[in-house]
Amino acid sequence: MAFLDIRRLRKSYGAAVALDGVDLSVEEGEFITLLGPSGSGKTTLLMSIAGFVKPDEGGIVLSGIDVTDLEPEDRNLGLVFQGYALFPHLSVRDNVAFPLRVRQLEKRAIAERVEEMLALVGLDKLAARKPRELSGGQQQRVALARALAYSPRLLLLDEPLSALDRSLRENMQRELKRLHRETGVTFIFVTHDQEEAYAMSDRIAVFQNGSIVQIGAPREIYRNPVSRFVAGFIGGNNLIRARFSSERNRLAMLGRDLPVPPHFDPARHHRDGDVSAWIRSEDIEVGGAEAGFEVFDVTVIDRAFIGTGERIVVRTRDGEELALIIPDGAAGTVTIGAPLQCRIRPDLIGFLLPD
Template sequence: MAFLDIRKLRRTYGSVVALDGIDLSVEEGEFITLLGPSGSGKTTLLMSIAGFVKPDAGGIVLSGVDVTDMEPEDRNFGLVFQGYALFPHLTVRDNIAFPLQVRKWQKRAVAERVEAMLDLVGLGALAARKPRELSGGQQQRVALARALVYSPRLLLLDEPLSALDRSLRETMQRELKRLHRETGVTFIFVTHDQEEAYAMSDRIAVFQNGRIIQVGSPRDIYRKPVSRFVAGFIGGNNLIRARFSPERGELSLLGRSLAAPAHFTPALHSRDGDVSAWIRSEDIAIGGEEAGRESFEVTVIDRSFIGATERVTVRTAEGGELVLVMPAGAADAVTIGMALQCRVRPDAIGFLLPD
């Protein structure tokens, strides 16, 4: 049995199904991220785990104990929200101490534990300040310290970094990973940001319409999406349509025909000859023929400078669009309307189960 087992969890709001039979197991000490678009059910699941949302059916089991109907205050879980919810009239030290005082810890034990948490999050020099005197990142550290101070069995984080700017968000991602590593607490993190999920997680659960569509490591999710939704949502993938001819054993895609790769399984990936495929942007190269690669012609329709790289959007001979990622310098000669030769390795083309 896993540390946390979520079994057939269902929650509706009138005719809206927020959770549709969710099954998920979480190991102790794991950092797992619930990833999906707004309204996909990830926050409803987090709030169900916390005890603030009561499921209509199913159960939540922690270390063999059913906590489905247990009150939130009895679960010993830490919570960090997007808005931090710090007490504005209390100092940093008193904000962190508050959960221990509610639990009636002895003053000396409170003082020792708070000092340890201040050291852990690097806020010892700011302990006497009020929240309004802190930056967003510092406030986030206070919220994390307050949630961790009583050694919760789980730390539940609901999009806590979404209000921060990009640079600070990346810094806090590293901080969260460090805190996870140093405390050993199980983290369950909610986000709609794919890069954020990749950067921090041991595993990712991808949500769509109240269901978990795929669970796996960040690399597995990125390299082996199981559905058209996952392939499109996680970013970096170009979705394409193809046709399979069983008589010739060939695929028609990107305006040409090629022998079906070994990892293409007709019984799994084709329905009446229709095939859904994907190619990662970084796997498409510019240039003509090359051994081991299939070449195809495209027309440039857009360029977007994004720093060290440039995003080049092209149209294929079949009328579909692909996004290529090129080093900024290499894209200098590319102009809108230009015809380009591209190439891709057949083993870099992924295939999805039929819709």
């Protein structure tokens, strides 16, 4: 049995289904991220694990013990919210000590544990400050220290970095990975940010309409999305409609009539001729014929500098819009409204099961 075992969890609010028979197993010491758009069920699942939401059906087993009906305070879990929830009138030291005092630990044990936690998150020199005297990143580290102070079996994090600016968010991602590595605590992290999920997770569970539609390692999900929703939501993918001709064994796509790539399976990847495909933005190149590539003609409809390169949006002859990410300066004299040739290696085109 896994460290955390969730089986057929259901939760509805009237006619709205928040969780639709969710199954999830988490191993001890794992860092797993629940990823999905707003309203997809990820926070409802997190709050169900914490005990703040009571499921209508299903069960939650933690370390072999059924905790489905236990109160939150009886589960020994840590929880970090988006808004930090620090006590404004207490010092950093007293905020971290609070859950230990509630558990009536001895004063010496509390003092030792607080100093250990403040050193762990690098705030030992700021222990006397109040939350208002800290930056957003420092406040988040106080919240993490407080959640870890009483040695929870599991740390639940509900979009804790979304209020931070980009540089702080990236710093806190590294901090979370370090804390996870050094403490060995199991982390379950909720976010709608794909890059955040990729950067930190051992595995990602992608949510849609109250269900987990794909779960796997970050690279696996990035390289092999199982549906149009996942391919579109995880970012960087162009979704394309195509037509398959079994008579000619060809694919009509990108304004061309292309030979069928070896990894396209006619028995699996089409229905009544319709095919769903995806291409990553960074896999499309600007340029003409080259060995191993298929070339297609487009018209440029937008161009934007994005710091690390340029994002060019083009329209194919059959009306598909594609985004390309290319290195800064590689676009040369490309102008909006101008014709352009692009190319793609056929083995980089992904195919999805029919909707």
